[in-house]
Amino acid sequence: MPSTPTQEATVPAEDTNTRAWQIYGQRQLARAYTPPIPDQLGWTPWKGIGPGAEVLGDIAGRRVLDIGSGAGHHAVHLVQAHGARVTGIELSPTQHERAASAHADVDGVEFVQADVTEYLAGAEPFDAAYAIGTIAFIDPHRSLPALRDGLRPGAPLILSLLHTDLHGRGPSTEVAPREQMILLRDDPPLPTQMWILAPQLWKDLLTEYGFRVEAIDLLPHPDNSATVIQQLIRARRLPARPAGVSSRPRSTRAPAAHAAVGVGAILLSEQGILLGLHRRGTLELPGGSVEAGESFEDTVIRELAEETGLVARAEDVGLLGTLVDHVDGVLRVTVGALVHAWQGQPATQPGESVGDWAWYPLDQLPDGLFVCSAQILTAWRPDLAIDHAPAHFTAFASAK
DSSP: OOOOHHHHHTSOHHHHHHHHHHHHHHHHHHHTOOOOOOSSOOSSSSTTOSOOGGGGOOOTTOEEEEETOTTSHHHHHHHHHHOOEEEEEESOHHHHHHHHHHSTTOTTEEEEESOHHHHHHTSOOBSEEEEESOGGGSOHHHHHHHHHHHBOTTOEEEEEEEEEOTTOOOOBSSSOOEEEEEOOTTSOOEEEEEOOBOHHHHHHHHHHTTEEEEEEEEEEOSSTTOOOEEEEEEEEEOOOOOTTOOOOOOOSSOOOOOOEEEEEEEEEETTEEEEEEETTSOEEOSEEEOOTTOOHHHHHHHHHHHHHOOBOOGGGEEEEEEEEEEETTEEEEEEEEEEOOOBSOOOOOTTOSEEEEEEEOGGGOOSOBOHHHHHHHHHHOTTSOOOOOOOEEEEOGGGO
16 A cells, blocks of 8 residues: 555655665666776766866775765776775665675775764774765765764765756755655656755855865766756865864954955856846846855856856856955955856756846846946946946956
């Protein structure tokens, strides 16, 4: 008798995933299918998209954890091609059976059937860890603290995650799972629950649990008509804080005015310039504040993805220069950028303060532009008739 929606909703998300991957493994065992050992570590389902194993650093002779190792082919590649010592951890007994039976004769790799958080509680810390499409099946509030404790300080953690799915649904801005399907040939789809989270949310979670996020790349499907996008997160386990270091309380007075640093991105199509409507009523370019450790190009790429859903690459971002002005005693530095190429269509994103994106011809720019956007546009094209508060512009050498 099938369960009712109410009954199904009571099944914990991770239990749903465990059942799905158990069935998936059974189906692959029945087919006697073993994926070939790749000649390069791939972070997406699409060959040749994104980096390889170099993002893990020098792993020769080092202990590496493969989270959700599945059929084991990625682990074996790292052993044979890079000299790593890999432990593949897999919760599903049938997936573990696939790996262990196919690669039992490979020295330097071991396959363990266990829950990763429970396994790490008693394991010697690893030198590196990675997950290819698997970490999103575990509640991050459970997986990330376990990985922090299971990695030595300075160890890289590389995560490949779904960003936009087959149906064009983008990531969530809250830490909650949602239903996704595992598809395998003509078999019935298997429902799972996945934590498909926005890049900034993953960054916040990783930071909260003791990691420094070094880069987040969005890797689109090689077919421009496809909607699927993968995230690739490169993080590093921070050193433990020394015990017994004292600190003084923060002052109760308001902080003095200081510098604010941001970017604004110009996207020019045949229809004109891309502008969005802020909830305050101003029209502005995509952009926002630079976060610690980010390059200006990285900020442009992140803000574009978060605000509009568009995907750009660093090589397609040209920095124009800096604009400096003062607002109520605050030194404001804005870096203008010209984005030469992108993928996708701009759309309002959940939780963002700017939306209703539209293209405006250069000779029909609207009133009510945000002053920073106006300053960037006239620095780029001094012939544009836009009134705004003055700012000092210094062009970058590469933009001259």
